[in-house]
Amino acid sequence: QKEVEQNSGPLSVPEGAIASLNCTYSDRGSQSFFWYRQYSGKSPELIMSIYSNGDKEDGRFTAQLNKASQYVSLLIRDSQPSDSATYLCAVNTNAGKSTFGDGTTLTVKP
Amino acid sequence: ETGVTQTPRHLVMGMTNKKSLKCEQHLGHNAMYWYKQSAKKPLELMFVYNFKEQTENNSVPSRFSPECPNSSHLFLHLHTLQPEDSALYLCASSQEGGGRQPQHFGDGTRLSIL
Numbered sequence: 001q002k003e004v005e006q007n008s009g010p011l012s013v014p015e016g017a018i019a020s021l022n023c024t025y026s027d028r029g030s031q032s033f034f035w036y037r038q039y040s041g042k043s044p045e046l047i048m049s050i051y052s053n054g055d056k057e058d059g060r061f062t063a064q065l066n067k068a069s070q071y072v073s074l075l076i077r078d079s080q081p082s083d084s085a086t087y088l089c090a091v092n093t094n095a096g097k098s099t100f101g102d103g104t105t106l107t108v109k110p
Numbered sequence: 111e112t113g114v115t116q117t118p119r120h121l122v123m124g125m126t127n128k129k130s131l132k133c134e135q136h137l138g139h140n141a142m143y144w145y146k147q148s149a150k151k152p153l154e155l156m157f158v159y160n161f162k163e164q165t166e167n168n169s170v171p172s173r174f175s176p177e178c179p180n181s182s183h184l185f186l187h188l189h190t191l192q193p194e195d196s197a198l199y200l201c202a203s204s205q206e207g208g209g210r211q212p213q214h215f216g217d218g219t220r221l222s223i224l
Contacts, residue, residue, distance in 0.1 A: 036212075043215040092208040092209055095208060096160070098213060100152070101152075
């Protein structure tokens with residue numbers, strides 16, 4: 001089992017829809033959770049961080065964390081073609097480890 | 111100005127050449143990372159340095175040799191590479207290994223092996 005698992009994708013949604021990206025992790029000592037966006041040929045850029053159970057909203061993005069279920073998700077409302085990218089989930093543990101998932105590729109169709 | 115700077119941006123080399131990739135961070139971070147990303151593939155963690163000490167070597171072939179002279183600089187020395195080593199090499203830094211702070215990435219070096 002991978003330490004951080006994401007939907008295999010690719011995920012395709014129409015413009016204006018909600019895109020839902022999911023991530024599960026195996027280490028219960030995980031304390032910090034991040035979502036990165038990576039455009040093709042570019043480096044990953046941080047878009048959201050979350051540390052406590054519940055929802056965290058930033059513009060059109062909402063991160064959701066459920067530590068009991070070891071699950072973190074990213075919702076993108078009113079999806080735009082410019083949101084088309086690969087989204088990476090990253091998890092940091094208390095033991096000083098940082099692990100990335102393989103990513104989910106999102107395509108938003110006009 | 112980006113917080114993490116990688117040079118060169120592009121590199122073409124033959125299999126018998128020796129070259130080095132450089133990464134410099136201006137964020138005051140203590141942890142630095144090397145990743146390899148082949149075309150349309152996931153990130154592969156190669157090396158982690160925390161306070162200049164190597165804390166992770168992810169079974170990387172010895173033709174890749176990292177060097178971290180201080181917390182702000184990280185090098186990846188390359189020699190006798192193979193065509194399958196052609197990839198985007200990304201450097202990242204964070205305040206500490208793991209913890210509450212995210213990693214910040216440089217723009218990467220795109221490496222092509224002839």
